[in-house]
Amino acid sequence: MENWKDIKGYEGLYQISNQGIVKGLDRVLQYNANITKQWKGKVIKTIVDYLGYCRVSLCKDGKVKTHKIHRLVAEAFLNGEGQINHKDGNKLNNNVVNLEFCTAKENLSHSYRTGLRPKKYLRTIICNETQELFTCQSDVARKIKLSSVMVSTHLKGNTPHIHGLTYKYIE
Secondary structure, three states, X not given: OOOEEEOOOOOOOEEEXXXXXXXXXXXXXXXXXXXXXXXXXXXXXXXXXXXXXXXXXXXXXXEEEEEEHHHHHHHHHOOOOOEEEEOOOOOOOOOHHHEEEEOHHHHHHHHHHOOOOOHHHXXXXXXXXXXXXXXXXXXXXXXXXXOHHHHHHHHOOOOOOEOOEOEEEEO
């Protein structure tokens, strides 16, 4: 059964269904002080962006803004915050039963576990001096209180050491 709810920030203008369909609602548009037009509500066309996510453009007060469909569905029908995971890995399946709120780490783990992200990106890092192991560049960066960009630069061989320590990927 398809359920509809107002889109937050666009109440009375647009609604989203639990199946990921967006529709504009019937309304009267005011163009000038004395020119109005009756606008018949309809399903809004979505596009697939370069990352493979469905997006829709919504207009309010003359300003157009693009929104990801899965985020609109999750905000309308789920409780939570953070990133949104497509349980089946299909970015085009925006049905509420396929979506869940999660942390960035949970989302990344899901992508490795389901094969959406190749294992070549899941590489362990070792500190040559201390033999301490890290699961990602961010863990190294937190440990030494530097940015992930600096850690990445070092791992690519562009800097000889970080705070007197050297790190490398374990193949």
